[in-house]
Amino acid sequence: MLRWALVFLVVALIAAFLGFGGVAGVSMDIAKILFFVFIVLFVVSLIAGAFRGRGTRV
Numbered sequence: 001m002l003r004w005a006l007v008f009l010v011v012a013l014i015a016a017f018l019g020f021g022g023v024a025g026v027s028m029d030i031a032k033i034l035f036f037v038f039i040v041l042f043v044v045s046l047i048a049g050a051f052r053g054r055g056t057r058v
């Protein structure tokens with residue numbers, strides 16, 4: 001998911017450089033949404049891993 005956020009960020013930067021403001025804005029919005037979804041899922045997985053722990057080995 002982070003890879004897709006970076007891809008949309010690069011597309012937005014290239015589109016802005018070439019003068020396509022609408023495409024750049026939409027791509028930047030998608031990149032922001034994907035980045036924040038990635039951050040939320042990352043934090044949730046860290047919390048779940050902390051609560052689960054390692055367990056005992058037999």
